[in-house]
Amino acid sequence: MQQQDLILGNKTMTSEQTHAETVAAPGRAGDRIFRRLTAFFALSILAILLLMIWQMTRESLPSITAFGGKFLTGSEWDAVQEEFGALPFLFGSVISSVLAILLATPLSVATALLITEIVPHRLGSAIASLVELLAAIPSVIYGLWGVLVMAPWLQRSVQPWLVDHFGFLPFFEGAPYGVSMMAGVLILAVMIVPIITAISREVLLAVPRSQREAAVALGATRWEAIRIAVLPYGKSGILGAVILGLGRAIGETMAVTMVIGNTPQISWSLLSPAYTMPSVIANEFAETTAKIHTAALMEIGLILLAVTLLINILARLLIWSVTKGQKQGAA
Amino acid sequence: MNAKVSLENMSVHFGGNHAVKSVNLDFPANSVTAIIGPSGCGKSTLLRSINRMHDLVPTARVSGRITLDGKDIYGAGVDPVSIRRTIGMVFQKPNPFPAMSIHDNVVAGYKLNNTLKRSEADEIVESSLRRVALWDEVKDRLKSSAMDLSGGQQQRLCIARTIAVQPEVILMDEPCSALDPIATLKIEELVEELKEQYTVIIVTHNMQQAARVSDSTAFMYMGEMVESGPTKKIFTNPEMKQTEDYITGRFG
Numbered sequence: 001m002q003q004q005d006l007i008l009g010n011k012t013m014t015s016e017q018t019h020a021e022t023v024a025a026p027g028r029a030g031d032r033i034f035r036r037l038t039a040f041f042a043l044s045i046l047a048i049l050l051l052m053i054w055q056m057t058r059e060s061l062p063s064i065t066a067f068g069g070k071f072l073t074g075s076e077w078d079a080v081q082e083e084f085g086a087l088p089f090l091f092g093s094v095i096s097s098v099l100a101i102l103l104a105t106p107l108s109v110a111t112a113l114l115i116t117e118i119v120p121h122r123l124g125s126a127i128a129s130l131v132e133l134l135a136a137i138p139s140v141i142y143g144l145w146g147v148l149v150m151a152p153w154l155q156r157s158v159q160p161w162l163v164d165h166f167g168f169l170p171f172f173e174g175a176p177y178g179v180s181m182m183a184g185v186l187i188l189a190v191m192i193v194p195i196i197t198a199i200s201r202e203v204l205l206a207v208p209r210s211q212r213e214a215a216v217a218l219g220a221t222r223w224e225a226i227r228i229a230v231l232p233y234g235k236s237g238i239l240g241a242v243i244l245g246l247g248r249a250i251g252e253t254m255a256v257t258m259v260i261g262n263t264p265q266i267s268w269s270l271l272s273p274a275y276t277m278p279s280v281i282a283n284e285f286a287e288t289t290a291k292i293h294t295a296a297l298m299e300i301g302l303i304l305l306a307v308t309l310l311i312n313i314l315a316r317l318l319i320w321s322v323t324k325g326q327k328q329g330a331a
Numbered sequence: 332m333n334a335k336v337s338l339e340n341m342s343v344h345f346g347g348n349h350a351v352k353s354v355n356l357d358f359p360a361n362s363v364t365a366i367i368g369p370s371g372c373g374k375s376t377l378l379r380s381i382n383r384m385h386d387l388v389p390t391a392r393v394s395g396r397i398t399l400d401g402k403d404i405y406g407a408g409v410d411p412v413s414i415r416r417t418i419g420m421v422f423q424k425p426n427p428f429p430a431m432s433i434h435d436n437v438v439a440g441y442k443l444n445n446t447l448k449r450s451e452a453d454e455i456v457e458s459s460l461r462r463v464a465l466w467d468e469v470k471d472r473l474k475s476s477a478m479d480l481s482g483g484q485q486q487r488l489c490i491a492r493t494i495a496v497q498p499e500v501i502l503m504d505e506p507c508s509a510l511d512p513i514a515t516l517k518i519e520e521l522v523e524e525l526k527e528q529y530t531v532i533i534v535t536h537n538m539q540q541a542a543r544v545s546d547s548t549a550f551m552y553m554g555e556m557v558e559s560g561p562t563k564k565i566f567t568n569p570e571m572k573q574t575e576d577y578i579t580g581r582f583g
Contacts, residue, residue: 120389210426214489217382218440218496219416228439232430 056302063295071299077264079284084296086303088264092274093307096181096256097249100188105242107189108196115197116204117226128201135194143258146187151178151259154186159271173269177261182270184260188252192245199244203237204230243315247308253278277304335360335530336381336418336500341395343376343385350376352554353395358500363522363531365545365562367538369577373554374534378502381532382418383411399500416444419498423505425485427477427492434473436488440496459491463521483514490521494529501525503533507540519544538578542566550574 057064063071067084074085111131115124155178162172207230215225231238261273262283277300288294334357343351351373358364366374376385383404385391397404404414419440427436437456438447447455456473460466465487469480477488486506493501503522507515522544525531535541541548542562549559550573558565558574569575576582 208426210422210424211428213384213387213420213422214426214428215439216387217384217415217420217422218443218492219412220440220443221412224443228431228443229428232428235430 060298103189112200143255146259179261199241339396362546365541368551419493
C-alpha cells in the first residue's frame with residue numbers, strides 16, 4: 001500500500017518535472033529576465049530616495065556644521081549677515097497644514113457622505129466628478145485666484161470683521177493684510193478637499209450593504225445608520241485619507257507661496273503673514289550667492305523631507321493602532 | 332388564531348420585474364411561520380416588505396396591503412423607522428458591527444431611541460444575551476470585539492441585538508445558511524423559545540428546518556403563494572401537486 005503510494009508519488013513528480021521541462025524551459029529565461037527587470041526598477045526607486053537624502057545631506061553640511069541644533073530653534077533668517085534659523089518656516093508649514101486639515105476634513109467627509117449615502121447614485125457620481133475636477137486645477141491657478149480674489153476679499157470683509165469682534169483673541173490680532181496665514185490655510189484646505197473626498201468616497205462605498213441593513217433593521221434613521229454602521233466601519237480608511245491630505249498640504253508650494261505673505265516670523269495671529277518651508281526654498285534658491293545660504297535651503301529641504309516621513313510614519317502607527325485596537329478588542 | 336401580520340393581495344415590483352404576485356397570507360401571533368420555496372421564488376423579497384426594507388431600494392414598489400395588528404404599515408403617515416423597531420430582522424449572514432464590542436452591539440439598536448444609564452445597559456445586555464443562550468459564553472469578554480466570535484455566536488449576537496429593541500415580530504432571512512450544523516441547531520432551539528414572546532417569520536430553503544421549527548408553512552414558487560397551512564399538513568398531506576413535488580425533492 002505504502003509502496004504503491006510512493007510509486008504513485010514518484011510518478012506524479014516525474015510527470016511534473018517533464019511537464020516543467022517541456023513547457024517552461026523556453027519561458028524560464030523570460031521569467032528570469034522579467035524578475036531581474038522588475039527588481040531593478042523597484043530598487044532604483046529606493047536608490048533614488050537614498051541618493052537624494054545623501055546628496056541633500058552633503059549639500060547642507062556647511063549649514064549643519066555652522067549652526068547645529070540652533071538651525072531648528074533659531075528664528076533669524078538673514079542672508080546678508082549669513083544668520084539662518086528655520087523655525088519660522090517649520091512653524092508656518094506645520095500650522096498652515098494642520099489648520100487646513102481641520103477645515104478640510106469635515107467638509108470632505110460630509111461631501112463623501114452626501115455622494116454615497118444621501119443623493120441618488122447618478123447625481124452622486126456627477127458631484128464626485130466635479131469634486132475630482134478640483135484636483136485637476138494647477139496649483140498656480142489656485143494661487144492666482146487666491147492672491148487676486150480671495151486675499152483682497154479677506155482684507156476688505158472677513159478680516160476687519162474678525163478684528164472688530166474677536167480682536168481681543170491673540171489669533172485675530174493686528175492689521176488685516178489679506179495675504180496671511182489665514183489665506184494660506186484657506187487655499188490649502190480647498191486644494192486638499194478633492195483628495196480627502198475621493199478617498200473617503202471609496203472607503204464609504206466599500207462599506208458592505210449588510211452593515212447598513214443591520215442598522216436600518218434596528219430602526220435607525222438614515223443619519224443614525226451612518227453614525228453607528230457606516231462611519232465606524234470606514235474609520236481607519238478615512239483616517240488614511242486625512243493623512244494623505246496632510247502630506248499633500250505640507251508639501252504644497254506654489255499656491256501657498258502666492259498667498260501666505262512670505263514673512264519669516266512666528267505669530268499666533270491668523271491675520272499676520274507667515275512663511276513655509278517649500279515657499280522659502282522656491283523663493284530664494286535662484287538668488288543665493290553665498291554657499292552657506294544654499295546649504296541652509298538644502299537643510300530646510302532635508303527637514304521638509306524628514307517631516308513628511310515623520311507624518312507618514314505617524315499615520316501608519318495611527319491606522320495600525322486603530323485596526324489593532326479592533327482586533328485586540330476582539331481577543 | 333388572530334393574525335399578527337397579514338398580507339392582502341400584496342405584490343412587489345422591481346422596475347418591470349414582478350417579484351411577488353398578489354400574495355394573501357396571515358401570520359398568527361406567537362407562532363413560527365416558515366416560508367419555503369426554491370431560490371429566486373420571492374420569499375426573501377416578501378419577507379423584506381414586511382419591515383419596509385424595500386424603502387432603501389429606489390426601484391422597488393410594494394402594492395396591496397400589509398397590516399400589523401390590523402393597521403396598514405404602508406399607510407399614509409406611518410413612519411418606517413417605527414415599523415422597523417416593532418418588526419425586527421435577522422439576516423442571512425451574521426452582520427454584527429465590527430467596530431463595536433459585544434456589549435455595544437447588543438444595545439446598538441436600543442440606544443437609538445433611549446438614553447441609557449450604565450446599569451440599565453448592563454441589564455439589557457445580560458437579559459438579551461441570556462435569551463439567546465450566549466451569556467455564559469461571552470460574559471467574561473463583553474468588552475471585546477464582536478468579530479472574535481464564531482459565526483454561530485455572531486448570529487446569536489445579532490438576534491440578541493434584535494430582541495434588545497423589544498420588537499413584537501422577528502423576521503429571519505435564512506438565518507442558518509452561513510452556519511455549521513451545530514450552530515444551526517442552537518439557532519433552531521432559540522427560534523422555538525422566541526415564539527413564546529414574539530411572532531416569528533422565517534425564510535428558509537432547508538425543508539427539514541421548516542418542518543422542525545415552524546407551526547405553519549407557506550410554499551412559494553415563481554413569486555406566487557402556492558399553498559399555506561399547518562406545517563404538519565403541508566409536509567404530510569399537501570393539497571397542491573407543486574408543493575408535494577417540492578417537499579419530496581422532485582424539483583427545487
